[in-house]
Amino acid sequence: MTSVIERLRGESPAFSIEFFPPRDAADEAVLWRSIRELEPLDPAYMSITYGAGGSSRDGTIRSIARVATETTLVPMAHLTAVDHSVAELRNVIGWYAAVGVRNILALRGDPPGDPYGEWVPHPQGLSYAEELVALVRSLGDFCVGVSAFPYGHPRSLDLDTDTKYLVRKFRAGADFGIAQLFFEAEDFLRLRDRVAAAGCDALLIPGVMPLTTPRTLHTTIRLSGAPAPQRLLDRLEPLAGDAKAFRAEGLDVVTELCERLIAEGVPDLHFYTFNRSKATREVVRRLGLVPARA
Numbered sequence: 275m276t277s278v279i280e281r282l283r284g285e286s287p288a289f290s291i292e293f294f295p296p297r298d299a300a301d302e303a304v305l306w307r308s309i310r311e312l313e314p315l316d317p318a319y320m321s322i323t324y325g326a327g328g329s330s331r332d333g334t335i336r337s338i339a340r341v342a343t344e345t346t347l348v349p350m351a352h353l354t355a356v357d358h359s360v361a362e363l364r365n366v367i368g369w370y371a372a373v374g375v376r377n378i379l380a381l382r383g384d385p386p387g388d389p390y391g392e393w394v395p396h397p398q399g400l401s402y403a404e405e406l407v408a409l410v411r412s413l414g415d416f417c418v419g420v421s422a423f424p425y426g427h428p429r430s431l432d433l434d435t436d437t438k439y440l441v442r443k444f445r446a447g448a449d450f451g452i453a454q455l456f457f458e459a460e461d462f463l464r465l466r467d468r469v470a471a472a473g474c475d476a477l478l479i480p481g482v483m484p485l486t487t488p489r490t491l492h493t494t495i496r497l498s499g500a501p502a503p504q505r506l507l508d509r510l511e512p513l514a515g516d517a518k519a520f521r522a523e524g525l526d527v528v529t530e531l532c533e534r535l536i537a538e539g540v541p542d543l544h545f546y547t548f549n550r551s552k553a554t555r556e557v558v559r560r561l562g563l564v565p566a567r568a
C-alpha cells in the first residue's frame with residue numbers, strides 16, 4: 275500500500291481531497307459519484323473525516339474500507355481522541371489496518387457540542403493529538419498526519435506556543451501536517467517558516483476550499499479562526515446575489531491562491547470538497563495538476 279508521504283515526495287505538486295462520512299443513502303450516492311469523478315485525476319490521496327457520534331464513526335470506517343478495496347485511490351482515515359478510551363482507539367486503529375488503511379490523520383478533536391468549550395479527556399483517554407500520534411506509531415507501520423493552524427489553534431495562547439506543540443507532534447512521529455483554511459498564501463508560508471525556524475523540516479500542506487457560494491466563504495471564515503481580509507470581501511461580497519458571478523470570481527480567487535502556493539514549492543494542495551467534485555476538478559485542471567490522459 276502506497277503511503278501518503280511517498281505520494282507527497284513525488285516530483286511535481288499534487289492535490290488531495292477530503293470528504294466526510296455519508297449520513298444516509300442519498301449522501302452516500304453523492305459521495306461515491308464525487309469519488310468516481312475525481313479518481314481519474316489521480317489525487318495524491320483521499321481522506322475521510324471522523325465525526326463525533328457512533329454512526330458517523332462507523333460511516334468513516336465503512337467508507338474508507340470501500341475506498342481501500344474498490345478504488346485506485348490512496349486512502350487516509352481521520353481519527354480523533356474525542357470520547358474514546360485508549361483501548362477503543364487501539365480498536366479503531368486495528369480496524370483501519372484490517373481494511374488496508376495505513377495512513378491516519380491523528381487529531382485531538384473538539385469538545386462535543388461546543389468546539390470552543392473546555393476539553394475534557396475521556397477518563398482512560400488522551401489529552402492531545404501528540405499522544406495519539408505516538409499511539410498510532412506504536413501500533414504498526416502507519417504514515418501519520420496531523421493538523422496545523424496558520425493563525426494558531428483557537429485555544430493556543432500565542433503563535434509561539436502553538437508552534438511548539440505542533441513541532442512536538444512531528445517529534446512524536448507525524449510525517450506531515452495539513453493546514454486549516456486561511457486566506458492569503460503568506461499566512462500559510464509564515465506557518466511553514468515558524469516550523470522551519472523551530473528546527474523542524476516536516477512537510478506542511480495547505481488546506482483549500484473552492485469558494486463557490488457565500489456559504490463556503492462564511493465556512494472558510496469560521497474555520498480559519500481569523501477575519502477575512504477586506505480585499506477578499508471586496509471581490510466577493512458584491513456578487514452575493516449573483517450565484518454564477520460569485521462562483522466564477524470565487525474560483526478565480528482560489529486558483530490565484532493555489533498558483534502562489536505552488537510557486538512557493540508546496541508539495542500538495544488539500545481540497546476540502548464538501549463531498550462534491552465539480553469545483554475541485556475545475557481548479558486542479560486550471561492549475562495543470564491532472565494527468566494528460568484524464
Ligand SMILES: Cc1cc2nc3c(=O)[nH]c(=O)nc-3n(C[C@H](O)[C@H](O)[C@H](O)COP(=O)(O)OP(=O)(O)OC[C@H]3O[C@@H](n4cnc5c(N)ncnc54)[C@H](O)[C@@H]3O)c2cc1C
Nearest residue numbers: 323324352381382383384402403421427429430439452454
Ligand atoms: C486538516 C484538518 C482535519 C480535521 N479533521 C477533523 C476530523 O476528521 N474530525 C474532527 O472532529 N475534527 C477535525 N479537525 C478539527 C480538529 O480536531 C480541531 O481543530 C481540534 O480542536 C484540534 O485538534 P488537534 O489535533 O490540532 O489538537 P492538538 O494538536 O492536541 O492541539 C489542541 C490544543 O492544545 C494545545 N496543545 C497541544 N499539545 C499540548 C500539550 N502537550 N500541552 C498543552 N497544550 C497542548 C495546542 O496548541 C492546541 O491549542 C480537523 C482539523 C484540520 C485542520
